[in-house]
Amino acid sequence: MNPLELIMHPVEQDLKRYQTLFNDSLCSDNPLLDMALTHLAKRQGKRMRPILVMLAARYAGRVTDKVLHAAVGVEMLHTASLVHDDIVDESDMRRGQASVNALWGAQAAVLVGDYLFSKSMQHCLLSGSLGVMELIAKLGQDLADGELLQLDLTHRDTFSDEPYYQVIDRKTAALFFTSARVGAMLGGNGEDDKAVEEMSHYAHLLGRAFQLRDDIFDFDWQNQSGKPAGNDLREGKLTLPLLYALQQAGTPEDHAMALRVRHGEATDAEIHRMVQLAHEGGGIDYATGQMNRLADEAIARLEPGRAPVEVTDALRAYAHFVVGREL
């Protein structure tokens, strides 16, 4: 089996039922809304988060209808936040397709995102658990908080790691953490289950690793998506590879240049120089090391014998997949 097959194998049937539930939710008798929802239904990604909900449920027990609804709820909240992030980042593209704001304007995109947030709540409610709802409400708060922190960072003049991890914990790791936690809570014996803690830790670490990979990727000169390196820099976002290199090897000129990047005032040549610094100043190596360490720590949280071998294997493969390792 290839890595994706290995990951999906224990939840293959569940994933089909999930997909039907998800697609059935993306329609409306409101014409403008229906167009936007149909568009979003077409551009679904690799479904990393709903798969995690289901694998965590299997790790702790089994995939019930309540688990499936929670998986739909989590993915819908994720979709809502992507629609809103595209407004914040003024992105025209998402997953190779035009963004909602590019097609119907920021005004409609605000409302489509809001609609999806509420739809997400309705699905999560079908899990019948107030504990799940609390986690989802906290997640919604974290996602907005993380993006706002990131906006705020563009006004700061220091380059430490700490605010970076605060941002990625809220905007990325929280989504993985919540996916796994609600899956394990609903699939197993509720919140006090040891499997819930194991899955929560596993997913938090992996969520950080996922964002690190994304951030490292942005410094790749031969970016697969065809985008030039330094896309995050163009949005004023300084990520770990560059932050590390600035601290370790940055000259005062580099620091001044990095601040211009944050303020959106850097030239193309300066962006190029910053990408170069991340490589030459050891930032890429450092961030890659951190990412691999996080993935290994995540895997170490999997308790042997807790779940059927195929489930633990899938969770291990999932961790490798997140950091882009060959199996």
Place this chain on the structure above:
Amino acid sequence: MNPLELIMHPVEQDLKRYQTLFNDSLCSDNPLLDMALTHLAKRQGKRMRPILVMLAARYAGRVTDKVLHAAVGVEMLHTASLVHDDIVDESDMRRGQASVNALWGAQAAVLVGDYLFSKSMQHCLLSGSLGVMELIAKLGQDLADGELLQLDLTHRDTFSDEPYYQVIDRKTAALFFTSARVGAMLGGNGEDDKAVEEMSHYAHLLGRAFQLRDDIFDFDWQNQSGKPAGNDLREGKLTLPLLYALQQAGTPEDHAMALRVRHGEATDAEIHRMVQLAHEGGGIDYATGQMNRLADEAIARLEPGRAPVEVTDALRAYAHFVVGREL
């Protein structure tokens, strides 16, 4: 007692506890978020909706801590939707203060609204009722759906009442309906209580009346807020007074002009002519009649003897206040 005193009298102590809970929620250790929340805390309106939650709770029983949390949750969801509406309408002002998007940009306003949505969920969860959560999730969906329908209407070329009522039911009446329903559910004996149905009907009718008053107000040449008449028209929104006049007294030229208003292509003189038509074509009188009928129907839902006299009196005064009557 003046009308507002009469309305607040049965819930005066509760309102103080509500206010503490609400204000305590509007702070954050995220600097940008905290600034925006502090700004929002300063511009609180007349608290019509939380007062309705509490009066409905008293109508059905009593105001408990759960009722107070639901009141905070409803008002926070309302605040979130206002922050997002100001992006959609590109409004610089709200309640006499600068809007969040005017002060910190649309990007931050999207995220501040999202944060408030999630905060609202957290408060509603403290009501401990999945039934309440379902109503709140449905409300969030209705609010977004109503605004999207309104955006979509700018592309239509008919002037019937039906889509108008669809929009105001979702964007305004749903908020009143949900406020009263969750209040009565939590304050009384749960969902099957007759008081819950009475309060739900009362509030739905009153919510429609509230929006009608707002829409009529916009045609007032001597608008108290100092804004020129026809503000809605400048945003491409045709409301009941004009829709009625167009149907009853509009010439083909008026119809063509009304479509230019919808498309945002009308001149100031044309806006002026449309305001005039609403008056001369009987639209203002018609809409005022409808509004008064709705308020009277709402009052007729109040069952004598169901609640202490002071509570029924307050709910009657509330209805009069909504339509701007002297008592």
